[in-house]
Amino acid sequence: MKLLKSLLAGFAGAAALNILHESVKHLDPDAPRIDLLGEQALSKSINSLNLKAPHGNNLYLATLAGDIMSNGLYYSAIGLGDKKNIYLKGAIAGLTAGLGAISIPDKVGLDDTPVTKTNKTKILTVTWYIVGGLVTAAVFNHLKEV
Numbered sequence: 001m002k003l004l005k006s007l008l009a010g011f012a013g014a015a016a017l018n019i020l021h022e023s024v025k026h027l028d029p030d031a032p033r034i035d036l037l038g039e040q041a042l043s044k045s046i047n048s049l050n051l052k053a054p055h056g057n058n059l060y061l062a063t064l065a066g067d068i069m070s071n072g073l074y075y076s077a078i079g080l081g082d083k084k085n086i087y088l089k090g091a092i093a094g095l096t097a098g099l100g101a102i103s104i105p106d107k108v109g110l111d112d113t114p115v116t117k118t119n120k121t122k123i124l125t126v127t128w129y130i131v132g133g134l135v136t137a138a139v140f141n142h143l144k145e146v
Helices: 002-024 034-048 056-079 086-107 119-145
Strands: none
Touching: 002 034, 002 056, 002 119, 034 056, 034 086, 056 086, 056 119, 086 119
């Protein structure tokens, strides 16, 4: 039961993260474009296997699905283990993911501009991941009472 609650909470956090990314990118030119970074990563990975990567809307949807799955599983770990300090765990998990999102792409050969374009972009990137971690913690905290 705890695993199911952790997974539900993790996917709620991932949904919140993606809603922020998808909404704010239409409103603010400095908003993080994690979707573009994900498309780069997915295309590069598929091409390295000598397969043809999807294009256009298919690439976008595949990237979005992969992002929700990977972040959902990552955030799910917040609910595993001791229930103490769940919000602190959520914030730390989000901070770690956000810092990784702005520091790892360049090191693996991706153009990190979509998440590092400006200082504001970097701050928003990290903030969105923290929000995802905190949403996960809040949902898990609520589910543990049910």
